[in-house]
Amino acid sequence: MKYNKIFILGTSGSGKTTLANQISKKTNIPCHNLDDIFWYKKFSKKRNTKKVDVLINNLLKEEKWIVEGVYGWWTEAFAQKSDLIIFLDIPFRKLAWRNLKRYLFENEKRPNEDFKNLLRLIRYVSKYKKEDYEGSYASHKKIIKNNKTSLVVIKKNSDIKKLLKNFF
Numbered sequence: 001m002k003y004n005k006i007f008i009l010g011t012s013g014s015g016k017t018t019l020a021n022q023i024s025k026k027t028n029i030p031c032h033n034l035d036d037i038f039w040y041k042k043f044s045k046k047r048n049t050k051k052v053d054v055l056i057n058n059l060l061k062e063e064k065w066i067v068e069g070v071y072g073w074w075t076e077a078f079a080q081k082s083d084l085i086i087f088l089d090i091p092f093r094k095l096a097w098r099n100l101k102r103y104l105f106e107n108e109k110r111p112n113e114d115f116k117n118l119l120r121l122i123r124y125v126s127k128y129k130k131e132d133y134e135g136s137y138a139s140h141k142k143i144i145k146n147n148k149t150s151l152v153v154i155k156k157n158s159d160i161k162k163l164l165k166n167f168f
Contacts, residue, residue, distance in 0.1 A: 007066075009085070026164065034070070087144055
């Protein structure tokens with residue numbers, strides 16, 4: 001099956017952006033990071049809500065896309081419109097390490113990126129799989145369950161290699 005609308009979700013540091021870029025390169029389908037739609041200036045100035053809604057609705061109407069990220073109603077909307085959902089279900093230890101690496105080695109530092117923010121992010125991913133946590137694993141699983149489309153769950157790097165080889 002050929003996939004034209006691919007939605008990638010997972011928590012911070014799960015590898016959404018990297019995977020979206022890899023799939024885009026193999027398929028020539030444009031990829032979109034929801035952070036780039038939500039933020040006018042990445043991680044410092046939010047876009048106007050009405051402008052965001054227009055951008056999201058226009059993107060949803062496109063014939064082909066790869067979208068990665070998790071934000072409010074958009075998550076459900078992209079899940080509903082996709083022909084493939086890829087869920088990055090990465091263990092906490094790897095998430096913490098990836099976020100630490102991003103903090104230490106990312107070329108373009110995010111505004112207000114400091115050690116305190118890194119600790120906040122690691123606390124966030126540590127709570128991700130707790131049932132009662134907003135924006136949690138449980139809510140992502142519910143979105144997946146509610147949308148009857150093709151699903152791939154990624155738990156480790158070898159799963160990504162298989163996905164890229166077998167699907168694209």
